[in-house]
Structure formats: C-alpha cells, structure tokens
C-alpha cells in the first residue's frame with residue numbers, strides 16, 4: 001500500500017527466528033527440519049565427546065563449533081522468513097488503527113438509533129452523512145456520496161459511490177465526505193474487508209501454493225538422496241582407512257542438502273504477496289499471484305473497467321413525426337424506477353435540458369434493467385408499454401415500426417456508436433420513437449500500458465454488453481487487441497472456458513455483478529475496488545486503485561516470484577553439487593594419492609575444509625535475503641532468452657562461488673586451527 005510506513009523490526013524478527021525453532025513448525029520445511037535434527041545429534045555428540053574420546057566421536061571443541069554453526073544455519077533460515085513476515089506485520093498494525101469501534105446510525109423501520117459498529121450484522125441498514133466514518137462494509141441502497149478511501153488505498157482523491165450502480169460498495173473504516181447514504185451491511189463482524197486484509201498481510205493463513213508444495217517435495221527427495229550419499233561414504237572411508245568423524249559426516253550432509261532454497265523458500269513467497277500489496281492489489285491467495293505470471297489472455301469488461309463507468313445521457317434524438325416532448329416523456333417514465341446511473345441520468349437530462357418532469361401513475365408496473373435482456377421500462381395502467389434499451393433488442397421489440405423509421409433510427413444509433421457513445425433506443429407500444437445518447441469517459445493512460453502487456457505476450461480482449469460499433473471505438477481508443485460485443489454474462493464466462501480448453505491461462509478484470517461468473521471462472525480474477533460486492537467476492541484479487549492496466553504489475557510480480565524462486569533454486573543446487581567436489585577430495589586426498597589431482601583447492605586440512613564449507617553454507621542464506629525479498633528483476637526478453645541468461649548467472653555462478661568462498665574462509669580458519 002502506498003504511504004504506509006514499512007519499517008522492519010530486525011530484533012523482533014530475530015526473536016521470531018527462535019520461536020520458529022519449534023519442531024512442530026519446522027517439520028513443514030523438511031530440509032531445514034533435517035538440519036535441526038543434525039544440530040541435535042551434534043549437540044549429543046558434543047556432550048558425549050567431553051567424557052569419551054575416539055576418532056569417530058571427534059574432539060569436543062571442534063564438535064561444539066560445528067554444533068553452533070549448524071544451529072546458526074537453522075536460525076538464519078527462520079530469520080529470513082521472519083523478516084519477510086515483519087514487513088506485513090507493520091502494515092497490519094497500521095490497518096488495525098483504521099478498524100476501531102465507531103458509532104453506527106442503525107435504521108430500523110425508518111427510525112434511527114445509535115449502536116456500536118461491532119453489533120452490526122449482515123443485512124442491517126444504517127445511515128452515513130458527511131464526516132461520518134463508515135462503521136461496516138456494505139452496499140449503498142439509497143443515495144450517492146463522495147468517499148475518502150485513503151485509509152485503505154492510500155489514495156487521497158475522493159471516489160464517488162452510488163446506489164444502483166456497479167460502484168455501490170463501501171468499506172468500513174473509510175470516511176464519507178459529502179451527502180447522505182443508506183447502506184446495507186454486507187459482512188458479519190470479524191469478516192470485513194479490513195479483517196481479511198489484516199489476516200492477509202500478517203500471513204496468518206498463508207497457504208503454500210501448489211508450486212511451493214511441489215518444490216518442497218522435490219527438495220525433500222534431494223535431501224534423502226544426499227542422506228544416502230553421506231551414509232555410504234562412511235564404509236567407503238573405513239575401507240580406505242580414512243577416519244571420518246561424525247561431525248564431518250553431519251556437516252557434509254548439511255552442506256549437500258539444498259539449505260539455501262530451503263531457508264529462503266517461504267520468504268520468497270511472502271515477499272511476492274507483499275509486493276502485490278504494495279501495488280495496491282489485495283490477493284486472496286499466493287496461487288493467484290503466481291498464476292498471473294503465466295497469463296496468456298486478459299479479458300476486460302468495458303463499462304466501469306476500461307471506462308469510468310457512470311454513463312451519462314447527453315442527447316435525445318426523436319424519430320421523424322414523433323414530437324420531442326413525446327420522446328422525452330416516454331424516456332423519463334421508462335426511467336423513473338431505473339436505479340442505474342444510465343436511468344437516473346436520463347431523468348436528469350430531461351429536467352435540465354427540456355425542463356420536463358413527469359410522475360408515474362399509481363399501479364404502474366416497472367421492468368428493471370438486466371444485463372440479460374439489455375432493456376428496462378414501464379407498463380402504465382392504461383396499457384401503454386414503454387421500453388428502452390440496446391438497439392438490437394428494441395428493434396426486435398418494435399414490430400409495429402415502419403421501415404423508414406427503423407432506418408432513420410438505425411442511422412442515428414450508428415452515428416452515436418461510431419463515436420464511442422452508447423445508444424439507448426426508446427419504444428412505445430412496439431413503435432420505436434427515438435434514441436437517447438449515453439456517453440462515458442475512458443480511463444486515462446491506458447493505451448501505452450496495454451502495449452507493454454502485448455510485449456509481455458499477453459493478449460488483451462475487451463468484452464462488453466454494448467453494441468459492436470461502440471465496442472470497436474472504445475477498443476481502438478484503449479488499444480486492446482480484440483473485442484467481443486453484445487456479450488451477456490454467460491458469454492463472458494464461456495469465452496474464458498473456451499480459451500481454457502485450449503490450454504490458455506486467462507485473467508479477467510471486471511467490476512459489475514454481470515462480471516461475477518467470468519471473474520470466478522478465470523484463472524486470475526481481478527475485481528475493481530469500486531465494483532459490486534458480488535464481483536469482489538467472485539474474484540481472487542481486488543485492485544484498490546480500480547485500474548484496468550494494473551494486470552501489468554500483477555503479471556510482473558507473478559513472473560518475478562516464479563523467476564526468483566527458480567533462480568535461487570538453481571543457485572542452491574549448483575552450490576551443493578560444487579561443495580561436494582570442494583570437500584570430498586580434501587577429506588580423502590591424504591589417503592588416496594590419486595585424489596590429490598582432484599583437490600584443486602588445496603584446503604589447509606580436512607577439518608578446516610569442513611568448517612569452511614559449513615560457514616559458507618550458513619552465510620549464503622543471509623547473503624541472499626535481499627534478493628529473496630526484492631525479487632529478481634523481470635525483463636520482457638522472451639522466455640528462452642531469460643532462461644539461458646539466468647542459468648548462466650545462477651547456475652554457473654552457483655558452481656563457481658563455493659570454490660572461491662570456501663577457499664577464502666579456509667585461509668582465515670586455518671589461522672585458528
């Protein structure tokens with residue numbers, strides 16, 4: 001999140017590192033758990049070597065040193081995880097301050113009563129006015145207000161939230177700046193957006209992602225293989241009359257198993273979630289963040305996602321021989337009960353421009369707008385049927401219209417649509433009588449960012465319920481690769497299913513209830529924070545900035561996470577293999593003259609070789625903490641170029657570094673033993 005202080009408390013993280021030594025916690029990380037076991041074994045050996053002496057038990061001072069170094073290795077792994085978590089904890093504390101108990105003006109049967117925010121339940125209604133802190137998450141059922149959401153988003157510009165629109169949700173802890181709204185509570189105590197966010201940043205219920213689980217299993221398998229390698233070295237050494245102490249065997253084992261990635265794995269995952277949060281993305285799972293790194297197609301809803309979303313009526317166009325007054329009257333009557341911003345703006349335009357107000361006769365029947373029918377309207381008591389909606393539906397409805405009227409209106413509809421406006425046709429008793437022009441504003445700065453997504457190999461597709469001409473205009477202006485028009489909610493979902501059948505990974509960004517099925521179906525569903533409750537619940541991420549191009553950051557964070565994990569794994573395993581060739585010749589060189597040729601390093605003694613390797617093995621973990629937290633940089637240079645580049649740096653580097661590092665440490669260590 002922006003503007004949030006993010007101070008990392010190092011001493012606190014160090015304390016956490018000790019708490020994490022608990023074996024029931026350690027067992028989740030098999031590699032480091034084995035190191036902990038090794039430490040315990042060495043502790044026992046150290047104590048025993050104090051009273052009884054032989055070659056296998058080794059000497060007390062040396063054993064104690066190895067024990068302490070192994071303990072340090074475990075501790076440093078835990079510290080890496082703790083320091084990654086500490087950043088989230090600082091943010092959680094800031095958020096907690098936002099979640100205080102506030103008075104709520106509960107509304108029951110039209111009467112107001114002040115209660116505590118903690119007692120609000122799902123479905124309760126409450127009132128908020130200027131300067132009130134909104135006591136709970138909810139949907140506005142009446143009115144419109146400007147709201148300061150900076151406590152959550154860090155963004156100081158106020159946002160407009162309005163009943164009946166796709167921008168009708170409010171978050172507990174944010175502040176109303178103007179006007180009066182009635183809100184219906186959408187979550188029970190303890191389950192609010194803030195509660196979920198706090199749990200998320202604290203990593204309280206962080207689940208390992210499928211990728212992480214797979215890697216953990218692989219690393220455990222490696223550990224087992226190296227256990228066998230180490231154990232079989234003992235009879236081999238006996239046969240050759242080389243004395244190998246228990247300390248040497250345990251140390252060799254710890255040096256060979258992938259402790260570097262084992263110690264940093266969870267820190268890498270936590271840091272990825274943390275980067276998402278810094279980009280103002282609330283990711284409900286780490287899996288979604290990782291998947292985002294591999295996305296092929298991005299679907300975007302038009303209204304409210306690519307455009308600002310409060311479409312306003314700006315003109316009435318009447319059919320020939322239909323008086324303007326009749327069109328305006330029918331438009332207003334057909335919009336009186338329409339709670340959408342489109343409907344309200346029609347009534348508004350009639351009042352402002354034509355100075356016309358009308359009231360619906362009693363016992364009229366209202367037909368609500370739905371994305372499915374794409375029209376709305378009213379049936380008057382005298383039998384008059386008024387409908388307004390998308391041109392293709394109204395055209396079908398208007399069976400009694402003359403061809404010339406239909407031709408005229410179709411021409412007007414085309415003109416509006418070609419400029420990116422949304423035409424709403426109006427029909428009375430199956431006669432089309434005119435068109436209302438709706439206009440919307442495209443969110444700024446979109447085009448370049450879609451171009452970058454294209455460069456990353458992501459195809460962008462706009463899906464909309466609007467007509468093909470409007471869709472085409474907005475699609476070109478926004479710079480998306482393709483568009484789908486006249487899409488009903490299930491069309492959006494089916495498009496995603498089809499792409500998925502072809503093996504593609506699909507992301508969807510949307511804000512409306514009509515986007516919810518698609519958001520749930522997509523591999524990565526991102527809801528606009530401004531969107532409806534249904535959209536936010538169906539999605540696996542929420543973008544606090546309601547920015548449709550935010551997927552760019554999400555993809556980069558996902559790729560970064562995958563690449564960082566890949567790089568450190570490569571490095572860790574290359575390191576371990578190199579250590580084998582650095583230490584084993586040193587252990588046997590004295591007894592097998594043939595091996596001396598392999599002893600490239602010429603380490604000062606077998607004991608010093610072992611010690612130096614263990615020290616190197618422990619220190620490499622903190623050395624890589626900054627990389628694990630910051631992540632490898634992602635460059636859009638293509639997958640194979642990236643792979644060969646990283647293999648070169650982390651694979652080759654991982655092989656070479658231990659030779660240099662261990663030799664340098666050996667030079668120092670040999671001064672002491």
Ligand SMILES: Nc1ncnc2c1ncn2[C@@H]1O[C@H](COP(=O)(O)OP(=O)(O)OP(=O)(O)O)[C@@H](O)[C@H]1O
Nearest residue numbers: 302303340369371374375376388389390464465466
């Ligand atoms: N209040 C309304 N009354 C009648 N018709 C409407 C109303 N609002 C929209 N329409 C018509 O229905 C069509 C579909 O609307 P819908 O909101 O499902 O899709 P959309 O406008 O493309 O938005 P999105 O891109 O968010 O899906 C609109 O293009 C418009 O022609």
Ligand SMILES: [K+]
Nearest residue numbers: 254255257259
């Ligand atoms: K190791």
Ligand SMILES: [Mg+2]
Nearest residue numbers: 301303304512
């Ligand atoms: Mg929308």
